Amino acid sequence: MTDRHAPADPDRHELDALLTSIPEGWSRTEIDGRGWAITRTTHAQGKVITLSAERLGDAEQLSANVWLTSAGTVLKPCEVPAERVIRFLRAAADSYSVGPSGTGTPDRRPGRAAGGSGADQADSTA
Known part of the structure; x- marks a missing residue:
């Protein structure tokens, strides 16, 4: 998705940053x-x-639980490979960093999308 050359298995700091970028x-x-x-x-x-994500207009979806333990952040994907969840989180983090009109804030109104197209940030398998 966002960086095709980045490792599929992020370090704890990257995973924490990706999670922080997704609003509650x-x-x-x-x-x-x-x-999405x-x-x-x-x-x-x-x-x-x-985390639960659903691509609007078709059946594509993914979900994961993340445990924040004293030993570190643990990603537990639900029925999808961890690599796919990480690629998705990277693309979502990039899209949220732009936000509507470049504000960095996601659009929570139904029917409105945040950010740009992200065409260079994701692939159809995410």
Whole structure:
């Protein structure tokens, strides 16, 4: 997705930064010119984050749980490879960094997409 040359397995700092870029609750963004609905929910006094993403207009989706432990951040994808979740998070983080009108804020209004097309940031498998 965002950086095809970046390692598929991010270090703890990169994963933490990617997670921070996704806003809590429901939001919408565009990746590769397609709309995505993303939900981030924090549980267990901030120690577990659940991410769910659905590409709007078709059946593409992915989800993962992330455990924030004293030993580090642990990614637990749900029925998809971890590499795919990481590629998606990188593309989503890039799209959120632009935000509507370059503000860096995701668009939470139904039917509105944040950021640009992201065509150079994602592939159709994400």
